[in-house]
Amino acid sequence: MGNAFLRWREPAVRLLSRAVPGDVLWFVDTRExxxxxTFDDGPHPETTPGLLDVLREHGAKATFFLIGERVRTHPGLVERIAAEGHELGNHLMRDERSVLAPDERFARELAETSALLSPYGEIRWFRPGAGFFTPRMLRTAGEQGLRAVLGTVVTADKDEIRPGSIVVLHEGTSERRGVVAATDELLTAVDLRAVTVSVLVD
Structure with missing residues (x-):
């Protein structure tokens, strides 16, 4: 899930969501x-402020799946994300494939990241690093009050987005500065309102 312009076809994702066991949110059936x-891998001073500016300009909201190490380094950015009405999600402590972590470390670092984020608001969702997961990971997350969120579309192409889609974009490094312009273009072009995962679900 590291490429912000990879295209997932929604019908395929819907079929996959039925075939893959576990409580994973891929999309929401809605006519609204x-x-x-959603944005993964932040916060970062070269991407997050620009994204927040673009979201404010468009009156849009988003869920930021944040990495614990970067939360520690940039608490002011986390505070701004929350203060501007966006949602925080758990993306574990490091930018790595969560599925490769031993079970005990996964559980510990999932809890550690939630503890870092919880002062800024309720944490309901997690996204495994690189998008891979096991049933054990889902059970561990459930025991900690978290549900896994993947997505319907990893793209900045408005033609791929439908009501109820969950769009995944990536920030968090200087090389990903282009996500700011891509988000602006997306929100300008799409004829739908961008909301947080919780608003979409609730």
Missing amino acids: PVFAL
């Missing part, structure tokens, strides 16, 4: 003109 906009 809304989709969830």
Whole structure:
């Protein structure tokens, strides 16, 4: 899930969501003109402020799946994300494939990241690093009050987005500065309202 312009076809994702066991949110069935906009791998001073500016300009909201190490390094950015009405999600402590972590470390670092985020608001969702997961990971997350969120579309192409889609984009490094312009273009072009995952679900 590291490429912000990879295209997932929604019908395939819907079939996959039925075939893969576990409580994983891929999309929401709705007729409302809304989709969830999500960003992985932040916060970062070269991407997060620009994204927040673009979201404010468009009156859009998003869920930011944040990495614990970067939360520690940039607490002011986390505070701004929350203060501007966006949602925080758990993306574990490091930018790595969560599925490769031993079970005990996964559980410990999932809890550690939630503890870092919880002062800024309720944490309901987690996204495994690189998008891979096991049933044991889902059970561990459930025991900690978290549900896994993947997505319907990893793209900045409005033609891929439908009501109820969950769009996944990536920030968090200087090389990903282009996500700011891509988000602006997406929100300008799409005829749907961007909301947080919780608003889409609730």
